[in-house]
Amino acid sequence: MVVGVGDWRHGDDAAGPIIAARLEAADIAGVIDADNTPENETLRIRENAPDVVLFADAVDFGGRPGDVAVLRADDLRSSGFDTHRMPLKLTMRYLETELACKCFLLAIQPQSTAFGASMCEDVKRSVENLSELLLQLLQRN
Secondary structure, three states: OEEEOOOOOOHHHHHHHHHHHHHHHOOOOOEEEOOOOHHHHHHHHHHHOOOEEEEEEEOOOOOOOOOEEEEOHHHOOOOOOOOOOOOHHHHHHHHHHHHOOEEEEEEEOOOOOOOOOOOOHHHHHHHHHHHHHHHHHHHHO
16 A cells, blocks of 8 residues: 655645555555545555555655655654654554554655645655656556
């Protein structure tokens, strides 16, 4: 499954939802746009019984805007400020425990997640490239 996480109204934070929308437009099954509450989608994820869940989200990991990292739950903090109601780390750990699946976070370094900001060119380019890569991989299966 691919789960896009983020808010369309907050500039680069739209990266995850845009990836999800592009995959859905290509009729890829098992895609969810979770907005900024991925914890609310655990039932739909459970119903699909995935082996792997790939979350896509804008995450400040100290890179340059548009940089990409693949992270595991242990790479994320479990408390403190987060754009989501519940830290994504807890959602990932819950799914791994309950479904015996593997969870990964496709993290895209944002430049700005300010309300009303536009997505920067570097993040746009990364979103386009990642969407195309995921389409190629998922259409093979």
